[in-house]
Amino acid sequence: MSQQRTTLWEAELEEDLQDVDVNLAIGNYGQNGTYDDAQPRIDETTLLAVQQQMAQQAAFSQVPDVVKRFIVHFHQAVLENNLAEITVAYESGWNRLTEKFYAKTEWPEAEVIAPLVNDDQIFLILYRELYYRHVYSRLQPDIDDRFHSYENSCELFNYLLNSDGPVALELPEQWLWDIIDEFIYQYQSFCVWRSKVKSKTDEEIVLLSDESQVWSSYSVLNVLYSLIQKSKINEHIIALQEGKSTGEIDEIVGEYGVRPLYRMLGYFSIIGLLRVHTLLGDFTLALKIMENVELSQKSPFMRVTACHVTTFYYVGFCYIMLRRYPDAIRTFVNILNFIMRMRQYHTRSYQYDQINKTADRMYALLAICSALSPMRVDDNISNIVKERYGEQFTKMSRGEEGLPAFEELFLYACPKFISANPPPYEEGDQLAMYIEDPPIEPAQRHLSLFLSEVRAQAPVPTLRSFLKLYTSLDAAKLANFLDADEEEMVQQLMVMKQASRSVSRVDAENEKGLLDGQMASTSDLDFVIDEICQNMVHIAESTLGRKYAGWFIRNTEHAQRVFDALRNSPLPIPPKTNAPAGKAAPESAPSAAPRTGGRNVAWGGVKAA
Amino acid sequence: MATVASVWASPPTRTPLIENLVSGVDRYNPNNVGILEDYLYHQIRSEEYDCLANLAILKLYQFNPDLYNPDVVINILIKALTSSPFPDFNLCLSLLDERPISQNPDEPDPLPTLLPVLTTLYNLLQQCRFPAFWAMYRSEEAEALRDNYTVECVGFEDAVRGVVIRAVKAAFKRIGKARLESYLDLSGDELAVYVEKLGWTFEVSIGVVAVPPNLDNNPQSTVVQEAIQLPQLTKIIKHAALIA
Structure with a gap:
């Protein structure tokens, strides 16, 4: 199976490189029919090996020096389990070099850079993880990329789960989250791509019918459940909630669970399952998986912002599908507040865009829920909902005639649903029927179920x-x-x-x-x-009842800020008088507060009139 | 105290064997589908209901299309029909992937013809259009459903009446006898017995049934006063402390 794929990939590499002068000669060997006829097959294999080696050398020579240095450095950091250095390489180095050299092309193949890292297989797996992620996010993955990225994920998880005992590798939490997140994204992306039968070439159809296990739902669930079980993360969370000591917890979670790598992968796998079950339309199971998880910002597992946001998005969405709109509203308001507070710190993070997109979808879902179950929510949040989705909200609040607005927002904001099963690629006549009469797309199915709930309360x-x-x-x-x-x-x-x-x-x-x-x-x-x-x-x-306290709290805080600003600004008078002014400050504090309040009341009065 | 939702998510009638399947990874083992299907038929016979166990069957069907058994699916949907206030019916439909029409002409799949009937019945219940529900249920269109399925489902009609009662109980203080008759599809003595069993009282002189007061049929005008929690004031107090 893998043999077949390898050759295919080699063939493609060869084609790709034909443009390059050095390789033209090599290309000619392969294409020259007379050689094929005259020489025994074994020679051809040797020839191919030589060709491949030369191609790799040529590709290697084209890798910019700064990239080579980066990879050597990166490898060193991973070897030393130096989390700080790995983080720098992962979060800034990789992205910077991507912008500079690989904005529109692939990074060098793992085989090409292998000599730089002494052929370190583990590092090469991690490198490929980044390589394919880059292909998925910036380029168009073809069928080989999809198959190979699956294979690489399997190798990675095999290494983590089936080595003799826990592995010593350490990676930053952010990267661990990204590994799980990307694994599920690629699975989802594959399912969507697989379901589009019409655009498949004959070759792709053959491959898809031969390799029906690639990216199968069972294999993905297996990885996630195995990580959860190996790390004993559920036992860990329960022990934490019971207030057990670190020593006791170490005892409970065992040799895997004590290592941060397994612990975090285990936790992220729970969130991963929440997501996979939602994508497959099993909203009860999705929430059931989260049984032990506490949705609190204080949880030690909530340090990765992207994970935090994903968790709340899927939980909120499941609540909508369970017709528990108030719970959905609470969930969204909670995380949207968090995102708003974090915004000042996160604008530079490379995930900022992604978080913002998810936040916008949650505002849309919040508009839906608020229309179905009107409820007072935080002013800041409800103002943004009005700003972005005010028009749709008005329509949705009018019952039956608002259905198109529900539909529009639902399709925009819902997860990218998938079908669990592939089209019947292995059965020619069934496949023809499938093309003739394709099933309803998953998103449309879930939409119509949701709309039936909406219609009932129109x-x-x-x-x-x-x-x-x-x-x-x-x-x-x-x-x-x-x-x-x-x-x-x-x-x-x-x-x-x-x-x-x-x-x-x-x-x-x-x-x-x-x-x-x-x-x-x-x-x-x-x-x-x-x-x-x-x-x-x-x-x-x-x-x-009229709410006074919030108003007073806001204005007192405002007054305090004004006071601080005044006190800290330099006065245009000799430094001699500065000291008494500072001393007088505490006294002026109480008098400042009512003054601000007074002005605002007057302003309120003007508005009323 | 067990909440509505906890009883729904884990009914007290669920056995440890089933609990193990519902909550563990064994739920993915296709070999266990028989156990869960037997449990469904047990629910059908003994007026029990376990949504999550039934969803586990549909999950196995979703991943293993070969296991698909339309009779089981229809029975699951019939049980889910009367599970208000939970949206079980749609939760079940969410797991039914679109599947190609059965290849075997000797054993036609009854689901495609029955699904629209079931969906209509569900929507009528959702919209509290109870007289229309009964009319549809007794109609020729639903004959196959009645004769082949609901007849086996012990207490199905009473389960529908349970849905009606939940709606009436929340919205009415007193309800006209004729109206209640049409909602419950019961008349005369049958209604009297049913009403008595509920503990509701017949006010014969004015022809109405009085619904005992409960949390939902006793609206009160209230004024909600704000309550300030200390954490809301921490910023101010902290600032004051810094200044002092």
Whole structure:
């Protein structure tokens, strides 16, 4: 199997290099039919080997010196398990050189740079991990890239999981997260690419039918579950929650789990499973996997921002599909606040763009949830939602006619769903049928299920707007307003009642796991129907008392900032008077606060008038 | 105390064997599908329900199309139909990948014809259109579903009535007898027995059924007052402490 692939790859390498002068001669050997006929096969193999070697030497000579130095240095850092140096090479060196030399082409093949690293197989696997990631993100991976990147991932995980005991390798947490993240991304990317039958060449169809195990769901799940089990990460998290000491935890997690590499890979694999299950449409299992994980910023596993953001995005999305909109809202608001606070520190991170994109999708999902289950959320967040998705939000809040807006935002913000199974590549006639009558795309399937939930509660917004005007009301009159018959209206009222209740994780302290929760009222407007003589609808509204504290806190903080700024700015008077001014400062603090407040009240008054 | 969701995610009737399959990696072993299918038929016979175990069957079907058994899928969907307030029906459909039409003409797959019927029934329940649900359920269109499937599912109609009761209980203080009859598809003595079993009372003189007060049918106007937590004030206090 692998033999066949290797030759294929060699053949391609040869083709690629034909443009280069040095290789033209070598190319001629291969293409010269007379030699083929005249010489025994064994010679051809030797010839190929020589050719390949020469090609590699030629490619090697074209690698810029600075890249060579970088690779040698990088290799040294990995050999020494020098995390600081690895981080520098990984986060800045690699990206800088990519911009400079490989913005539009591949990095040198691992075989080409192998002499630089003494043929260190482990480093070459790591190098290929970066090599393929670069191909996926910057270039168009072809079928060989996809197969080889799978093979390389398998080699990496085999090395980690099936060596004699835990390996001594250490890598930065960010890189470990990226390994898992990229593994799943490439799996997802492969599934999507595989499902597009029409654009496949005959050769690709043969390969896909022969190699049906490549990037199979089972193989991906196997890796993730194995990492979780090897690292005993779930046991680790539970022990942490039980307040066990470091010594006790080391005892529990064993020789693999004590090593940061395995511990973090184990944790990231849980998040990876959350993602894979979501992509496959299993939203309950996705949240069940997270049973032990605490979604708290204080968790020691939350240091990698990208992982943090991914976790909340998928958890929030699963809650939407479980029709638990308040839980989804809480999840999104929590992480969006975090992203907003982190923004000042993260603008330079190479993942900043990615995080921002995910954040924008979460704002879209938040708009969806807020339309389905109106709820007061943090002002900063709700302002951004209004800014970005205000138009869609207005439409979505109008029931049935808002369906296109739901559809638009859902398709924009949903995960890239995949089918678990490949098209029937191995059966010619079935494949023809498949092309003739392709199945509905996964995203469309999930969209239509989601829209059926939305449609069911479509009458709610209109009904709500009428009920808000009354404290009690004759049902017949209400039906008249709505231009519906009374029975229909009563049914809609029951729908409204159901839509204003949701299973929710109200009491996160006592509820174990993300699936737990109890019924909670989610609406400020409540009502009951009393059918006596005629139907009466009694309506009650919960209102929020005026909030003073938040306003005072904000303004006090503002006053303190103004005060600090004033105190720190140099005064245009001789230094002699500086000291008394400083001493007077504490006294002026209390007087400053009410002054600021006073001005703002006046401003509020102006606005009201 | 067990919450609604914890009972849903892990019903007390689930045996340790099933729990092991639902929560462990053995759920991926195709050889275990038989155990889970037997458990489903046990649920069908004894009015039990375990959503996560049934989703585990669909997951095995998703990964191993060869295992696919349309009768099992239909039974799972029938059980999921009446699981309000949980969206189990759609959660099950999420796991049903589109599959090519069965190649075997001797054993036609009943799912493609029954799925639209089931989906319509589900939507009617979702929209609280109970009289329409019963009309559809009793119609000729649903005959195959009734005769081949729901007839085997013990307590199916009562499970539907359970959905109705949950909706009525939350929205009504008192409900007209005729209306309740049409929602429950029960009349006369049957209704009287049913209402009595619920512990609801018949107010015969005015022809209404009184629903006992519960958390949902007792709306109160409230004013929510703000509560300040110490952490909200830490910034201010810290600043004050620095100055002092």
